[in-house]
Amino acid sequence: MNTEQSSEFFARARKVIPGGVNSPVRACKSVGCDPLFVQQAEGCTIIDADGNSYVDFVCSWGPMILGHAHPAVVGAIKETAPFGTSFGAPTSLEVELAELVCDSVPSLEKVRFVNSGTEATMSAVRLARGYTGRDVVVKFDGCYHGHADSFLVKAGSGLITLGIPGSPGVPEDIVKNTLSIPYNDTQVLEETLRARADDIACVIVEPVAGNMGVVVPEMEFLQTLRSLTEELGIVLIFDEVITGFRLALGGAQERFGVLPDLTCLGKIIGGGLPVGAYGGRREIMDLVAPDGPVYQAGTLSGNPLAMAAGLAMLKVVRKPGFYSELEEKSDWFAGELAAISARSSVPTVLNRIGSMMTCFFVEAPVRDFRTASAADTKRYGQHFRQMLAGGVWLAPSQFEAMFISAAHDRTSLEKALAMTESSFKKLAD
Numbered sequence: 001m002n003t004e005q006s007s008e009f010f011a012r013a014r015k016v017i018p019g020g021v022n023s024p025v026r027a028c029k030s031v032g033c034d035p036l037f038v039q040q041a042e043g044c045t046i047i048d049a050d051g052n053s054y055v056d057f058v059c060s061w062g063p064m065i066l067g068h069a070h071p072a073v074v075g076a077i078k079e080t081a082p083f084g085t086s087f088g089a090p091t092s093l094e095v096e097l098a099e100l101v102c103d104s105v106p107s108l109e110k111v112r113f114v115n116s117g118t119e120a121t122m123s124a125v126r127l128a129r130g131y132t133g134r135d136v137v138v139k140f141d142g143c144y145h146g147h148a149d150s151f152l153v154k155a156g157s158g159l160i161t162l163g164i165p166g167s168p169g170v171p172e173d174i175v176k177n178t179l180s181i182p183y184n185d186t187q188v189l190e191e192t193l194r195a196r197a198d199d200i201a202c203v204i205v206e207p208v209a210g211n212m213g214v215v216v217p218e219m220e221f222l223q224t225l226r227s228l229t230e231e232l233g234i235v236l237i238f239d240e241v242i243t244g245f246r247l248a249l250g251g252a253q254e255r256f257g258v259l260p261d262l263t264c265l266g267k268i269i270g271g272g273l274p275v276g277a278y279g280g281r282r283e284i285m286d287l288v289a290p291d292g293p294v295y296q297a298g299t300l301s302g303n304p305l306a307m308a309a310g311l312a313m314l315k316v317v318r319k320p321g322f323y324s325e326l327e328e329k330s331d332w333f334a335g336e337l338a339a340i341s342a343r344s345s346v347p348t349v350l351n352r353i354g355s356m357m358t359c360f361f362v363e364a365p366v367r368d369f370r371t372a373s374a375a376d377t378k379r380y381g382q383h384f385r386q387m388l389a390g391g392v393w394l395a396p397s398q399f400e401a402m403f404i405s406a407a408h409d410r411t412s413l414e415k416a417l418a419m420t421e422s423s424f425k426k427l428a429d
């Protein structure tokens, strides 16, 4: 495979951008190769700077649920751009998107748009602290809520991938207010919340973890989380940046029937443009400035191009049958993948819910950060490189999700399965 152009861009990038990338996992360090530079993408196909094409299972880390360059999304951006790209003033597009988002996500009565998932989680925590008058944030080991100071404790995504336990630059004074406990461990959860109830402002959780690889919550864990936080007056925040509009129109909260007080959104709601949002119960959201004293602002928040792209995407996913079709396709694909794993002597565990999944190179079930960390990352790296050489683009980390979009057709999925079978054979040799 010729990757000369990508190598040239990477050499230039490293001189002017830290690590040559604008987000660490993209550097492909943990899978033992250099990143490929993308030229263009359409549907489920992504093409690199040297013209090689791949079936894409990264989907921009989640947002591209319709596939790349969907005509409705591209059309909305083209229609909106000639009228101006930013005003720093309200537009009707924001109102329309807010109405659609509140109508779709069960627990949302009010929503505020920001520019990324990180901004959404950071703002939601500030709001929870303002609402309760308490400082402590409880999170779960291996969950990732963006890169704000309070969350960089035993965090997932790039931090597990690169083996970074925390980050220099995050003051000890901030970290002391973050408690990180094991995911899916109802007993530790109960002990922690009861012991520190008077100090805890909020619990923030990925209702399906997607940043230590996919880890599905046990129902008892989610239900206990809801009932305990309610009993103790602690704000429950669902980080649905990945699962929002992915697992159902109303996200994981709709799928599991467990409603948080606040929800953070990102990725899909922007149609591939930079958008995040946080929202929830009216009583809490009314504390946000200018109605209330909790400050949060942004020049580009509610940006018209991003709102138009998000609206176009949400209108498509709201069509009847969208999620059942995606579920059926993902079900079939995951079944075939599991069959390949079962035929292979390479031990793997497939964790999957809806159109997101992770194939862990590990023997024992993966239900938390500890069990995910047992995965053989060297073997994943080899698999990643073999798949890439065969024209399949996976996440460059064992600890991320694989996404299926509406644009993945049978031919592309079959190609990926055939490549998986052949990669597993090579791994077994």
Ligand code: HOZ
Pocket (backbone or CB within 6 Å): 023, 024, 025, 026, 061, 157, 158, 210, 211, 400
């Ligand atoms: N935190 C993102 C994945 N969960 C990585 C995004 C990126 O590198 O673009």
